[in-house]
Amino acid sequence: MISYVPKIIYVDPSVLNSPITKHILASYPDIPVEMSATQPKFLNEADRFKDPLLEGKKRLWITKNNGKLLKKCGASTSRLSNMVCCNYYILDFAFNCHFECVYCFLQEYTNQPLMIVYANIEEMLASIQETLDCSTSNHIRIGTGEMADSLALDHVTGFSKHLVPFFAKQKRAFLELKTKSTEIGHLLNLDPKGQTVIAWSVNPESYVSQFDLKTASLEERILAAHQCVKAGYKVAFHLDPIIALPDWKGAYQDLIDQLLDQFEPAWLSLGALRFNKTLKNIIRKRFPRNPIVTGEMITAPDGKKRYVRPLRQDLYQTLLSYIQRKTKKVPTYFCMETETVWQKTVGYQPASEQDLEAHIVSSVALSS
């Protein structure tokens, strides 16, 4: 795994006194710092670089998120395409990631090629509390791993030191920290009281080395998961994106056996590879020889490129059979899939997003 070291840090003066800002600046005592009340001018100059995305990642901007801090997952708000949703909330704490997963959708944000950390942590916690106070759900899942990896910079930002204790006091909410890193140092000194789940996105090791560039290897992720279990955390795994290379059956069987021989995850999710058309062109440009864009894909009603439905069903049915050979106790769901795929694969679809949400958290809700 490659550690992140920026070449410059821009700081918005409005968050200079935030504990997150202080944590970052103390972590990088030798990196030049520039105060910047407006967006750094690099954003207007990025186009002159051969790979603006790569160049932008070398610059870290600590600022304030003035938008909606806690929002519903994109799938939950896309009603047009009959997606089955799980009532997931996302805390917008950062944007961009120094890892280079070939399929990462963040590459599409070509006008924002900076590493951005939002440091207004107090407002984030207040926003979560307000949502919890207004919600009638008994098991809200809130994650941070949508526009950034949840933990890749945690040793630098210290976000988990605020979030884990906050959720430890909650009775009706779970925090999910989703990652491909091993940055769990802060977590090991905190008591999650059953309310934080650490989730690793995983793929067979040979896929990780081809597609999850600069991330922790599968073996390193598994070792980190063991350390988290020992420290009192529940762990979960996302087999996402599932990639249909010619050897996928054997590769995923080995992966699932490896995981379920060692862990009883809080949940497992399955999500077949998908991306927007524009992303396909970006991948071709940035990773010209990568095999990820070579398979046959169709444009689905949600506008995304996806494997054809029979292949997706085959992927899900096969992986589910591997899981069920090992255990029937782990809640498993499809991420961002259509009602038709649910029906044709498992013969039903969740009655509502609350129904699916309750299914996913059933193992942690019982034990907390």
Ligand code: SF4
């Ligand atoms: S870890 Fe996640 S956010 Fe980071 S590059 Fe990979 S897919 Fe993107």
